[in-house]
Amino acid sequence: MNRLFTAFIVAAMVLGVAVGWTLNVTQTPEEAAAWAGGLSIITDVFLRLIKMIIAPLVFSTLVAGIAHMGDASEVGRVGLKAIGWFVLASIVSLTLGLGMVHLLQPGTGLDLTPPDPATAGAAVDVSKFTLREFVTHLVPTSIFDAMARNEILQIVVFSVLVGAAVAAVDDKAPQVLALVEQVAQIMLKVTGYVMRTAPLAIFAALAASIATRGVGVLVTYSKFVGGFYLSLGVLWCVLILAGVVIVGPRILKLIGAIRSPTLLAFSTASSEAAYPRTLEELQKWGVSRKVASFVLPLGYSFNLDGSMMYCTFATLFIAQVYGIELTLAQQVTMLGLLMVTSKGMAGVPRASLVVIAATLTYFKLPEAGIALILAVDHLLDMGRSATNVVGNSVASAIVAKWEGQIEEPAPAGNHTA
Numbered sequence: 001m002n003r004l005f006t007a008f009i010v011a012a013m014v015l016g017v018a019v020g021w022t023l024n025v026t027q028t029p030e031e032a033a034a035w036a037g038g039l040s041i042i043t044d045v046f047l048r049l050i051k052m053i054i055a056p057l058v059f060s061t062l063v064a065g066i067a068h069m070g071d072a073s074e075v076g077r078v079g080l081k082a083i084g085w086f087v088l089a090s091i092v093s094l095t096l097g098l099g100m101v102h103l104l105q106p107g108t109g110l111d112l113t114p115p116d117p118a119t120a121g122a123a124v125d126v127s128k129f130t131l132r133e134f135v136t137h138l139v140p141t142s143i144f145d146a147m148a149r150n151e152i153l154q155i156v157v158f159s160v161l162v163g164a165a166v167a168a169v170d171d172k173a174p175q176v177l178a179l180v181e182q183v184a185q186i187m188l189k190v191t192g193y194v195m196r197t198a199p200l201a202i203f204a205a206l207a208a209s210i211a212t213r214g215v216g217v218l219v220t221y222s223k224f225v226g227g228f229y230l231s232l233g234v235l236w237c238v239l240i241l242a243g244v245v246i247v248g249p250r251i252l253k254l255i256g257a258i259r260s261p262t263l264l265a266f267s268t269a270s271s272e273a274a275y276p277r278t279l280e281e282l283q284k285w286g287v288s289r290k291v292a293s294f295v296l297p298l299g300y301s302f303n304l305d306g307s308m309m310y311c312t313f314a315t316l317f318i319a320q321v322y323g324i325e326l327t328l329a330q331q332v333t334m335l336g337l338l339m340v341t342s343k344g345m346a347g348v349p350r351a352s353l354v355v356i357a358a359t360l361t362y363f364k365l366p367e368a369g370i371a372l373i374l375a376v377d378h379l380l381d382m383g384r385s386a387t388n389v390v391g392n393s394v395a396s397a398i399v400a401k402w403e404g405q406i407e408e409p410a411p412a413g414n415h416t417a
Contacts, residue, residue: 008199009198009199009202009378009379011199012199012200012202012203012206013202013203013206013375013376015203015207016202016203016204016205016206016207016210016375017206017207017210017215019203019207019211020206020207020208020209020210020211020215021210021214021215023035023036023207023210023211024210024211024212024213024214024215027211029212032211032212033211033212035208035211036207036208036209036211036212037208039204039205039207039208039211040204040205040208040371041204042200042201042203042204043201043204043205043208043371043374045201046194046197046198046200046201046374047357047367047370047371049194049197050194050353050354050357051150051357052194053187053190053191053194053354054150054155054354054357054358055146055147055150055155056147056183056187057184057187057188057191057354058155058156058159059147059155059158059159059162059183060180060181060183060184060187061184061187061188063159063162063163063166063180063184064163064177064180064181064184067163067166067167067172067177067180077403078290078291078294078295078399078403079294079298081399081402081403082294082295082298082299082395082399083298083302085303085395085398085399086298086299086302086303086395087339089239089303089305089391089395090302090303090305090308090339091335091339092235092238092305093235093305093306093308093309093391094308094309094311094312094335094338094339095312095335096231096234096235096238096309097231097308097309097310097311097312097313097316098312098313098316098331098335100227100230100231100234100313101227101231101312101313101316101317101320102316104223104227104230104231105320106223106224106226106227106228106317106320107224107316107317107318107319107320107321108320109219109223137154138154138157139154139157140154140155140157140158143155143158146158150358150361156340157340166180198374198377198378201374202374202375202377202378205371205372205374205375206375208371209371209372209375221375221376224317224373224376225376225379225380227313228310228313228314228380228383229380229383231309231313232306232309232383232384232387235305235306235309235387236387236390239305239390239391239394240252240255240390240394242394242398243255243394243397243398246398246401246402247397247398247401247406251394251397253285254281254282254285254393254394254397255390255393257281257284257285258277258278258281258282258389258390258393260277260281261274261275261277261278261281261389262274262386262389262390263386264277265385265386265388265389266382266383266385266386269378269381269382269385271300271304271385271386271388271389271392274385274389275296275297275300278296278389278392278393279292279293279296281393282296282393282396282397285397286400286406286407287396287397287400287405287406287407288400288403288405288406288407290405291396291399291400291403291405292396292400295392295395295396295399295400296392296393296396299391299392299395299396300388300392303388303391303392303395304384304388304391305387305388305390305391306383306384306385306386306387306388306391307352307355307384307388308338309384309387310352310356310380310384311338311352311355311356311359312334312335312338314352314356314373314380315334315338315356315359315360315363315365316331317373318356318360318365318366318369318370318372318373319365319369321369321372322365322366322369324365326363330363334359334363337359337362338355338359352377352381352384353370353373353374353377356370356373357370
């Protein structure tokens with residue numbers, strides 16, 4: 001099924017290029033623009049479908065994930081160390097993505113005009129990005145109002161509080177927790193349905209772009225894809241180097257051991273698909289079952305290194321494409337925003353689009369820019385999903401080292417806590 005979906009993605013990209021190029025060379029600019037307008041309807045519907053799932057998806061996945069963290073008296077120490085590493089890795093991933101997109105400038109040269117001239121002015125308005133505005137915006141006055149307006153940051157804050165409260169209740173409010181888990185499962189299924197339409201949206205987005213801009217737009221895509229994979233390579237080196245420094249050279253054997261689940265995540269564009277094999281390989285390598293079974297699933301909600309790097313890289317790429325410059329204060333604010341909004345989205349293919357769409361809205365950047373990255377998002381999702389597996393494996397090994405729970409390799413089936 002995954003191979004078939006990948007084939008559809010590739011076919012949609014090829015067909016989109018072919019149709020767009022045909023329209024560009026056979027139609028007048030006005031006619032090509034009319035065709036592009038018709039095709040953009042498909043992309044617009046897809047973007048609305050993404051926005052439709054933001055609130056329930058974030059709420060249900062975060063509440064369920066936090067509620068299952070366990071008894072704080074037993075896992076608090078491990079949890080704090082894991083969260084500490086996740087925060088550090090998140091800062092490194094987001095900052096590295098920010099630095100690489102400035103260094104490589106993959107969005108320069110296209111110079112599109114924002115749909116609304118006022119958009120650019122609003123995007124560089126620093127008045128709303130004060131510390132007071134940012135902090136007060138964290139807390140919703142009404143969760144229903146926040147959900148109705150898709151205020152993802154406020155939804156995250158409310159979800160964290162609810163999840164912590166459920167975990168603190170003596171019996172963990174089983175009915176509430178069961179309901180939230182069912183909602184999470186349903187929303188993941190709905191997300192899967194939405195993503196099945198991605199090939200059609202990819203075809204429309206690519207065909208519309210090339211119909212009006214010509215095949216030269218692919219030069220920007222090549223810079224974007226190549227620049228992002230180069231950035232992922234740098235991130236891998238940083239993560240592995242950190243593992244060598246903290247754990248020792250033996251961690252290189254872990255990187256080799258997780259080759260299979262990493263390739264699985266790459267080929268399916270889903271780090272969740274690699275979870276069972278990753279957990280197995282971590283225990284074979286020597287991470288105790290107690291640490292591995294706690295840190296790895298926690299990491300799948302709070303430690304998406306590849307996805308976080310993509311959020312800053314793609315958002316700044318869109319700003320570069322439209323010739324919009326964000327101030328240093330705005331970029332620092334963006335890092336803080338993405339630190340929160342990138343959590344709880346694990347295991348959902350191309351869920352980074354949801355976070356990027358919310359970020360574009362928050363900073364008043366042209367939402368149409370997401371259509372530009374949609375055409376190559378599946379290819380990039382493969383790389384960031386594989387990176388998520390590597391990042392969570394390194395995190396598990398590091399926390400196990402800090403806890404003194406790295407064991408000597410044991411025969412298969414003989415892993416102890």
